Amino acid sequence: MTSRATIFLSRTVPPAGRTLLEPEFTIREWTGDGFITREALLQGVVGANALIVHPPDRVDKSVLDAAGSQLKVVSTMSVGLEHIDIPECRRRGIAVGYTPGVLTETTAELTLALLLATSRRIKEGFKAVEKGMVGWQNGHWLCGKQINGCTVGIVGLGRIGLAVAKRLQPFGVAKFLYSGHSEKPGGAEIGATFVSFDELLRNSDFVVACCSMNEENKGLFNKDAFSKMKSDAIFVNSSRGVLVNQEDLYDALKSGQIMAAGLDVTSPEPLPVDHQLKTLDNCVIFPHLGSATTDTRNIMAITAAKNAIAGFKGQTLPSPIPL
Incomplete structure (x- = not known):
């Protein structure tokens, strides 16, 4: 029996996005208080086929190395991309998606x-x-x-x-x-x-x-x-x-x-x-409340989930990063 693909979530994803992910992946996630620690991020990504992250989770060479060569896509639930090493992802053929236009x-x-x-x-x-x-x-x-x-x-x-x-x-x-x-x-x-x-x-x-x-x-x-x-x-x-x-x-x-x-x-x-x-x-x-409405966060989660699913399947991402 073929094992299911794994996705790692650096933070709990709102229900609208999670509903899309559950049929496609075995979900691992960080559920601790506050931002995920560096150690937990490096441990959590091991063996994952897809990641959903958020600022300020730094996705760099160390995280990509820890994840392994089976990683196909990094999907961030944000508009900002400064926390992701885009050139390194491109060098490895890892798709990167984000959530523009919804905030x-x-x-x-x-x-x-x-x-x-x-x-x-x-x-x-x-x-x-x-x-x-x-x-x-x-x-x-x-x-x-x-x-x-x-x-x-x-x-x-x-x-x-x-x-x-x-x-x-x-x-x-x-x-x-x-x-x-x-x-x-x-x-x-x-x-x-x-x-x-x-x-x-x-x-x-x-x-x-x-x-x-x-x-x-x-x-x-x-x-x-x-x-x-x-x-x-x-x-x-x-x-x-x-x-x-x-x-x-x-x-x-x-x-x-x-x-x-x-x-x-x-x-x-x-x-x-x-x-x-x-x-x-x-x-x-304010504690960074710019996108903090239920509707917007669910839309962001849906976009991030669709990016993760498409990237894992080798399809064009609905919201890929700009070239």
Whole structure:
């Protein structure tokens, strides 16, 4: 009797994806708390024909060696690919799939939540309620910044950046600016102006990072960038934590160089319990909730499962990585 193929899951996959995998594979998976340890990953992949992984599970030469030559496909339940050694997978003939295009709406919604939480000082408001504090006798107590009439600068007007802008239009944004490598067709849809990164920083009331991560923009938002922003500007990042020099961000927030920041992504994730950014009332940090809706996670799981099944069978992946 022919033995069934094996798939290793570095994290429990939502039910919609698991249902597709069960008829095709014997499933092994990591069920521990938090991210899978390096040791558990190296042990878990041994003998697997397919893998489903997630950032930050680092799939490099060591993991591929541990898996063995029978490994046919690595499927990541993410849009980001920085955790996978793509050239090494290609050299070995291992197919790699990902889950593009399914995070746009939920990440845009979450970005809007961050923008509102920071601009209206929600974190400080919660604390005031918990402590039984009111400051209504002071007309400026917990006054924030309104979106209506403001200039919003979007760094990276891709699918998510455009979706964020469209959600902000009903709020009465006066002007949209965007920066990147080149002008985007979506800019015309929202009446946005393409400007340099420096011009965007100088003129925006809200600076929203929606750019993809590459070697060029690691630490893009650093001391120099924050020094060019308005003193009452708000910075929001729902893209990648490594875009930001977090020490420089702390200094900018602590000194009042900028008004506030909202982060759904950090480096590392999660931040240490005693990280200095957590001490600031004007810094709102979410635990990477961009794709965290039931519908989106199930769609991601289905896509990842279909990629794994197709790759194992030697078929074209529904969502292969870009060439």
